[in-house]
Amino acid sequence: MSNRLEEYWRKNISIVISLLCVWAVVSYFCGIFFVVPLNAIKIGGFPLGFWFAQQGSIIVFVALIFIYYRVMNKLDREYDVHE
Amino acid sequence: MSILTWTYIMVGLTFGLYIFIAWASRVRDTKGFYVAGGGVPPLANGMATAADWMSAASFISMAGLISFLGYTGSIYLMGWTGGYVLLALLLAPYLRKFGKYTVPDFVGDRYYSDTARVVALICAIFVSLTYVAGQMRGVGIVFSRFLEVDVNTGVIIGMIIVFFYAGLGGMKGITWTQVAQYTVLIIAYLIPAIAIAMKITGTPIPQIGLGGEVQTGQFAGKYLLETLDQLNRDLGFAEYTSAFGPGQKSMLDVFCITLALMVGTAGLPHVIIRFYTVPSVKAARLSAGYALLFIAILYTTAPAVASFARYNMIDTLNNKPYKEAPSWFKNWEKTGLIAWVDKNGDGIIQYRAGKPFKGKPVFIKGNGPLGQRLVKNELTSSPNELYIDRDIMVLANPEIANLPAWVIALVAAGGLAAALSTASGLLLVIASSISHDLYYRMINRKASEKQRLMVGRIMIALAVCIAGYFGINPPGFVAQVVAFAFGLAASSFFPIIILGIFSKRTNREGAICGMIAGIVFTAVYIIQIKFLGMKPWFLGISAEGIGVIGMLINFAVTLIVSNMTKAPPKEIQDLVDSIRTPRGAGAAIDH
Numbered sequence: 081m082s083n084r085l086e087e088y089w090r091k092n093i094s095i096v097i098s099l100l101c102v103w104a105v106v107s108y109f110c111g112i113f114f115v116v117p118l119n120a121i122k123i124g125g126f127p128l129g130f131w132f133a134q135q136g137s138i139i140v141f142v143a144l145i146f147i148y149y150r151v152m153n154k155l156d157r158e159y160d161v162h163e
Numbered sequence: 164m165s166i167l168t169w170t171y172i173m174v175g176l177t178f179g180l181y182i183f184i185a186w187a188s189r190v191r192d193t194k195g196f197y198v199a200g201g202g203v204p205p206l207a208n209g210m211a212t213a214a215d216w217m218s219a220a221s222f223i224s225m226a227g228l229i230s231f232l233g234y235t236g237s238i239y240l241m242g243w244t245g246g247y248v249l250l251a252l253l254l255a256p257y258l259r260k261f262g263k264y265t266v267p268d269f270v271g272d273r274y275y276s277d278t279a280r281v282v283a284l285i286c287a288i289f290v291s292l293t294y295v296a297g298q299m300r301g302v303g304i305v306f307s308r309f310l311e312v313d314v315n316t317g318v319i320i321g322m323i324i325v326f327f328y329a330g331l332g333g334m335k336g337i338t339w340t341q342v343a344q345y346t347v348l349i350i351a352y353l354i355p356a357i358a359i360a361m362k363i364t365g366t367p368i369p370q371i372g373l374g375g376e377v378q379t380g381q382f383a384g385k386y387l388l389e390t391l392d393q394l395n396r397d398l399g400f401a402e403y404t405s406a407f408g409p410g411q412k413s414m415l416d417v418f419c420i421t422l423a424l425m426v427g428t429a430g431l432p433h434v435i436i437r438f439y440t441v442p443s444v445k446a447a448r449l450s451a452g453y454a455l456l457f458i459a460i461l462y463t464t465a466p467a468v469a470s471f472a473r474y475n476m477i478d479t480l481n482n483k484p485y486k487e488a489p490s491w492f493k494n495w496e497k498t499g500l501i502a503w504v505d506k507n508g509d510g511i512i513q514y515r516a517g518k519p520f521k522g523k524p525v526f527i528k529g530n531g532p533l534g535q536r537l538v539k540n541e542l543t544s545s546p547n548e549l550y551i552d553r554d555i556m557v558l559a560n561p562e563i564a565n566l567p568a569w570v571i572a573l574v575a576a577g578g579l580a581a582a583l584s585t586a587s588g589l590l591l592v593i594a595s596s597i598s599h600d601l602y603y604r605m606i607n608r609k610a611s612e613k614q615r616l617m618v619g620r621i622m623i624a625l626a627v628c629i630a631g632y633f634g635i636n637p638p639g640f641v642a643q644v645v646a647f648a649f650g651l652a653a654s655s656f657f658p659i660i661i662l663g664i665f666s667k668r669t670n671r672e673g674a675i676c677g678m679i680a681g682i683v684f685t686a687v688y689i690i691q692i693k694f695l696g697m698k699p700w701f702l703g704i705s706a707e708g709i710g711v712i713g714m715l716i717n718f719a720v721t722l723i724v725s726n727m728t729k730a731p732p733k734e735i736q737d738l739v740d741s742i743r744t745p746r747g748a749g750a751a752i753d754h
């Protein structure tokens with residue numbers, strides 16, 4: 081594999097890792113580990129932890145995939161590996 | 164027009180549509196049969212994936228489950244959506260670039276081993292079979308409840324319809340039918356949800372209504388979730404929005420189950436193969452986004468429906484005289500899914516925590532003094548007098564909200580669409596595993612296109628019959644084996660596919676040892692808990708969550724064994740390099 085492709089792969093990995101960090105934070109941290117303290121915060125009728133667990137995490141999941149799609153398209157073109 | 168007439172019209176119309184689509188998209192080659200020719204647009208693939216994924220359980224049972232579980236119900240909401248992020252970022256683009264027909268294809272080629280292929284094949288068939296039995300049962304139940312035919316007749320009608328469009332059109336037929344089925348099921352889910360949100364919280368958007376205020380009654384002006392917390396507390400349940408309390412699952416267990424469901428979702432063969440059907444890597448990424456968007460429409464509505472149903476049920480039934488109970492209560496009592504025992508003889512329905520009697524209701528002839536059906540079950544000491552089957556929460560919704568008959572009929576058609584679309588996706592995995600991976604790749608490499616198509620169709624017929632058999636004679640363990648499907652997908656496929664893409668050093672020996680170690684641990688643990696009645700001995704993790712530990716074992720064993728044995732051959736390392744770059748994905752390669 082050429083250097084340039086190795087660089088492409090490294091960038092790809094770091095994009096995936098940062099998006100997966102967000103994925104873990106909204107679901108596991110906000111929705112599970114810290115749900116009890118977050119529930120003390122109320123946004124309208126929602127206890128915040130409960131909202132993350134039943135609404136917020138799902139909305140963020142959808143956004144993450146579309147962000148990944150856009151960022152990767154740009155990266156593919158930059159390294160000339162797009163279809 | 165009566166509900167029954169409307170139901171016949173709705174179900175007839177939607178079935179006619181599916182058959183029309185099947186006929187229009189019939190195929191003549193194996194590429195069409197296995198991967199729909201590889202030319203499905205991302206938006207359509209997203210809808211098809213959503214319908215494929217959302218089964219009778221998502222459509223009928225999930226909101227009811229959440230309604231009784233409160234916060235703990237989040238394990239299903241997060242678990243069954245979060246897996247798509249893993250799928251989109253870690254699997255779908257690379258598997259699309261790899262470009263073969265099935266999951267065992269990838270495992271067999273990447274690990275240059277027919278042993279690995281066979282292990283993957285057995286897992287794929289087992290996971291899909293356990294799953295499909297439940298779907299056929301779901302079809303039978305919807306038929307019997309809404310069309311007033313026998314459950315078995317319902318299963319047989321469902322079998323014929325699925326065989327017709329899966330056998331004729333293969334993946335292509337299934338894909339376009341699923342697009343139609345998604346449309347039917349999402350409309351059927353949203354109309355009653357919107358109507359109930361309007362009725363209780365005064366806003367048409369259920370996701371906002373969940374955080375809104377109750378409009379009428381004694382709790383008017385109070386937030387819905389706050390009201391539910393209070394009602395639950397008063398009746399002796401855990402608060403609706405609170406987590407990890409007494410009687411609820413522990414934090415570790417909630418974490419493990421959620422992660423196991425996510426990883427299991429990403430490892431389910433019938434979901435993975437959908438990403439072979441799109442034209443490019445870019446399209447695979449985009450269609451994963453659309454798939455989750457379409458799934459999220461239902462999955463963010465479900466918790467709202469759950470809380471509305473919970474409020475409605477307590478508000479209209481608890482401490483009300485049986486004589487004044489609403490008509491939907493009596494309709495569902497007839498089906499045996501609701502039962503009331505007047506323990507203290509005051510003629511008033513008391514709903515409290517705990518079971519009213521042991522097991523599911525067994526009715527005896529005759530009625531009580533107020534006209535209620537009588538059960539012969541042994542009563543418990545709990546003051547609770549009400550038995551409610553969780554499944555009726557979604558199905559009874561339109562009646563509770565006083566919606567017109569055609570909406571009730573639409574919900575029936577939606578439930579059927581959800582069950583049939585999932586069943587057909589699973590049947591195709593079973594058929595392609597046998598006809599492609601076993602027959603073509605391992606038995607008869609010289610088989611002609613025509614022979615391969617014929618074997619594929621025969622296998623669909625066979626799989627439909629097996630699924631139908633389990634639908635008519637459900638084995639007692641159907642509920643238990645669902646834990647198996649996710650646990651096995653998480654502990655077998657997920658780690659070795661990920662390592663196959665992200666680690667070039669992973670070799671044949673590592674993958675085979677890892678898969679076997681992961682599966683054996685997970686299977687033994689689930690059997691111990693679900694069938695031998697043992698206590699969850701590993702950190703108190705329940706059978707549903709143990710796939711996470713199985714997955715970790717698989718990862719560890721694969722990495723250790725791989726590093727102790729010879730690196731994979733040069734051409735395999737080149738193959739990994741090639742799947743890491745999108746260019747040249749083209750169509751799925753026939754080999």
